[in-house]
Amino acid sequence: MSKRTLGLTAALMLCAGAMTALPVAPVHAAETAKVECHLKFKLSGWSLIYKHAEGTGFVTCDNGQSAPVKISVVGGGLTAGKFRIDNGKGDISDVRSIADVFGDYAQAGAEAGVVKSGTAQVLTKGTTSLALAGTGEGVNLGVSVGKFTISRRRSEERRVGKECRSRW
Secondary structure: OEEEEEEEEHHHHHHHHHHHHOOOOOHHHHHHHOOEEEEEEEEEEEEEEEEEEEEEEEEEEEOOOEEEEEEEEEEEEEEEEEEEEEEEEEEEEEEOOOOHHHHHEEEEEEEEEEEEEEEEEEEOOOOOOEEEEEEEEEEEEEEEEEEEEEEOOOOOHHOOOOOOOHHO
C-alpha cells in the first residue's frame, strides 16, 4: 500500500511540475503590458467658487489606438476667473488600452494667471496617471479641487440624430 501511495505521490508531483513548465509567462506579460497614450486638447472655462470647463481633444496610444474625446472639468474652491487653454498636451501612463483612459480623474490645483498663462498638473484615476501641460490666456486665481473627465466624443451626426429623435 505504501508503494502505491509513493507511486501516486510521485506521479502527482511530476504532473504538477509539468504544469508549472507550461507557457504561462507570455500570457501574463500580455495582461500587464503597459501602453503610453497622449492627449492633445483645447479647454475653456470659468470659476467663481464653482469651477466649470469644457473642451475637446484627441487621444493617441503607442499601440495604434486613437479616439476623439470630450473633456469636462467641475469642482469648487476659492477660485475666480475665466480661462482658455489652446494647445494642451497630456501624457497618460499605466494603461493597458485606450479604454483605460476614459473616466474621472481626481484634480487639485492652484491657479494664478493673467492674460497669457501656463498650467501643469498631475491627475490620477486609480493607478492611471495623467500629466497635463498647456498654455493659454485669461484671468484665473485661486485654489480648487474637482473632477477632470475624459469621455468618447460623439460625432456631430449622431448627436443631431439623437436630438431629432428625442423631439418625436
